[in-house]
Amino acid sequence: MHFNRRDKEDEFLLNLYKKLLYPRMVEDKMLKLLRQGRIGKWFSGIGQEAIAVGSTMAMQPEEYILPMHRNLGVFTSRNIPLKKLMAQWQGKLTGFTKGRDRSFHFGTQDYRIIGMISHLGPQMALADGIALADLLANRQHATLVYTGEGATSEGDFHEAINVAAVWSLPVIFLIENNGYGLSTPKAEQYRCKNLVDKAVGYGIEGRQIDGNNILEVYDTINQLAMEIRKDPRPVLVECMTFRMRGHEEASGTKYVPQELFDEWEKKDPLNNYEAYLIEQGILTTDTITDIKIQFKKDIEVAVEEAFEEPEPIADAIQEETDMYFPYQPEVIQPGKSFTEKRYLDAISDALDLAMEKYPNLVLMGQDIADYGGAFKITDGLMVKFGKNRVRNTPICESAIVGAGLGLSINGYKAVVEMQFADFVSVGFNQIVNNLAKTHYRWGEKADVVVRMPTGAGTGAGPFHSQSNEAWFTKTPGLKIVYPAFPEDAKGLLLAAIADPNPVIYFEHKYLYRSLTAQVPDGYYTAEIGKAVTITKGNQFTIITYGLGVHWALEHLNNHFEQKATLVDLRTLQPWDQETVKEAVKATGRVLLLHEDTLTNGFGAEISAWIGEHLFHYLDAPVMRCASLDTAIPMSKVLEDDFLAKARLAETIDKLLKY
Structure with missing residues (x-):
């Protein structure tokens, strides 16, 4: 393994070593605890630490990183206290999710880290939304998101990269190619020779690097991040590495040929970098011993203190309350002047007023900009508010809902239009597993409204006429509104946009032009939850x-x-x-x-x-x-x-x- 220090100071190289060593020693401790029966599960990243550590160190502290469950080095490199992490892993009350979720399935605004959910791939769309918010706010930031080689088969991978390419978003999509998706080797995961070759299909740059060489990882991500901060665009990076443990410890490694372990053991990122620093005179065996003694002591203390942390206390009322971001709406009464409007026009009026009231509101959907949407509800809004805020999207419902959540995470509001409510099935996972659960899991709002043109009466058949509200009414964490009259259509949509929680807003297509009524002028809201x-x-x-x-x-x-x-x-x-x-x-x-x-x-x-x-x-x-x-x-x-x-x-x- 060849290391090129370039112009790096000894102090920087030594710090990088410590950042690389620490998660390895934490993992060693976790494996001992697992054998002792003191913890129940562990996803090991041993042998892959250079990717997490090198890439994290290349990002600025205020920039978001969206890691996977083998990326302990992301969390430790951003200096999250091990006691806090251990409390999270053990389901303690003081963990990031208060015992409600496991592993790295959490986010933290304090450290600008947004964790994954078990459905591989959805976090990539969140990265798009986060990066879009940075662009809209004129912040010269990059966003880094990880995925595995197996998850590149997911539709979310394609959708997120395609959106980032079309919108020139400053996102680094990093693939950790460790050779196996659980037990399935890469030869059975994809046919192309290299995953980085997919970049050309999206019209973006691709880089393949040695994921076990921490200096190569750092230099590559650092260079790309500096470039895309000034010249926003997405980049695909494939980091070649190997998983030295099982998918998780219970699965074992019997399905992996021994010669692969022998080959990759020689490429161990920690051992190779340590030998290089010794050769450079930056490390000595005594220094290594001193560092390890201190780390071991710190780890032991943090782990035992975390075990003493309180367990969650079951409180059904609190659990139900925490499904939603705390919000006390102020119902704004309508004025005394009225204008006759169609149901459709009342919705358009609400969107117009909301865009005026919230400069951080972004509308997204297929054909909603110049064309004005399939039903012309957004007609004229792009001219008034610009293409940055009224955005045509590729046909990719999952990525756009996910991007809406990313916008919310990074300080924006989003309204996503489904061209037909029927098409929401393609974005179902993002709604029921990301939007709905985010606040309950780690206390973050999901300030997204999904507009759903719904219903029958127009002879549109099985795929354009469904009434699918029951798909969502059973999902805790969502609010569901369904107005019958133009006045309510306007007031409830304005209330939904004001609400920082995810709202699914059903609007009946048959009523768009067939129903006309007197609608209050100006801004007002109708109370969500009130019949x-x-x-x-x-x-x-x-x-x-x-x-x-x-x-x-x-x-x-x-x-x-x-x-x-x-x-x-x-x-x-x-x-x-x-x-x-x-x-x-x-x-x-x-x-x-x-x-x-x-x-x-x-x-x-x-x-x-x-x-x-x-x-x-x-x-x-x-x-x-x-x-x-x-x-x-x-x-x-x-x-x-x-x-x-x-x-x-x-x-x-x-x-x-x-």
Whole structure:
């Protein structure tokens, strides 16, 4: 292994050695604790430390790094106290996640480190958003994100690099190619000779380096970071290395040929660098002994102190509360002037006002800039606010939702438009596992709104008409709103953008141009979590939302003899239990109506809650009216029969006759 010190001072080279040695000694301690049964799991990075340490030392302290679970050297090189790390690994209350997550599945703004989740790849899109925020704020920063060779097969890898290339984002995508994804060798992971060759496909620069040579790693990342701070662009770096332990200790290494261990043992990053420093007269055996004695003492103290840290105390209320970033919204009442607007125009108005109010708000979506979006909701916003803030995206829902979270992490707000709510399935993981869980896991907000053009009625068929709100209503950490009227569409969207928590905002496509009403002018908000009672009657209660509200109103207008209390939920998470309770008490008969399919639709949750809490007020079973348990057909005849509206009258008759 050839080392080139260039113009580095002895003191710097010695410090680099200490940074390299320390995580190796921590890992040695972890393996001993594992054998003693004092810890339960460990992902070893032994043999790969030069990548984590060298690259971290090349980044500025205020720049974000997004590592993987073998990158202990990132955390130690940024001087996170071992006691704190150990508390995290042991699930202690004083860990970064308070016992809620394991390993390096956490982030810390104090050290500008954003950890991974177990689904390999999503952190790469977060790096895009973080880098975009730096660009928008005119900060000359670089962002460093790691991935493994196995995760390069994930769609997230492709999406994140492609977005960074198209947007010229200053991101270093670093691949740790250690030869194996758990037990699967690289020959079964990809066909190309070198992963760095993928760079040309994205039109970006690629570098392949010796990941075990700490000076080569440092110099390469340092040079690239300096360049892209001034000339923003992404770079792909492939670091060749080897995993000397199992995927995690329980998996063992029997699947790896012994000759590979023999070959790579000679390339050990610590031993080779240590020998080089001795040769240069910077280290002596006595110095090495002194350093190791001090490190061993420090490690022993930190580990034992961490074991003494308190365990979490189970508190269900606190656990539920911590799913969300603390936020007390101020409901801003509408003014007294009104303008007639379509449902679609009310949404456009809200986006316009929010962009004025929040200079750090970024809109992202397919075709939303010059074209104005598939439904023309963002028409004109790019001209007014510029392409930096109203951004066309490649067709990559996962990367854009992830970039939204990255923007939030780095001080921005994001509104992401799904061209159709159906397409959110491609970004599902980022929503339910990243947006929804981030605050619960490590206390960071996820200030992202995902706009969801939803619903049937336009003959658009199985992939453009789904009502998929129930995919998200069961996911803690998300807020779900679903306005039925233009006034609410504006007020709830403004409230959603103001809220620092992730909000999934459903807007019904059928209502865009078919529904017009008087909408308050200016900025105001509607309360998320608050239902409205539209009509009051004593015979029965209809609880619904979205297009279901208009079906119910049409039915009641055609059946004056039926006196119903009609509740528009407006928000599905959190939903207004008090208003529902009062409506049920007032009539004793309840119909739950929604456009979504019957089985496991959101009405089932409300039905169960009413049965559990309000049974003694009921004069009849709670009944549900929903769409058929099929995919949504295109033909108008079939679609009309599919929708809940087709069974509304008969269901009401059944309820009243019970």
